[in-house]
Amino acid sequence: MKQSDYSRLEDMLVRAYKLAAQVVNGNKADTTLAEEVCGECAELLALMDNDMGAFGEEELIDKELQSLAFALNKESK
Helix, strand or coil, X not given: CCHHHHXXXXXXXXXXXXXXXXXXXXXXXXXHHHHHHHHHHHHHHHHHCCCCHXXXXXXXXXXXXXXXXXXXXXXXX
């Protein structure tokens, strides 16, 4: 995987951790953060499954997530 793939994955995991910590600690969860993390995770999973029909236009696909999905799929084989 490229360094940019690791960086993007780390960024997603850090934000997911922060969101989970908010919930676990009984704090009001940041809804903007929740929407961002959910959207990115859904897109990444769809890209990994090669099923982007739900996301519509090719030009709307996040190229960094597409690269990360490709790298993760390659690593898993």
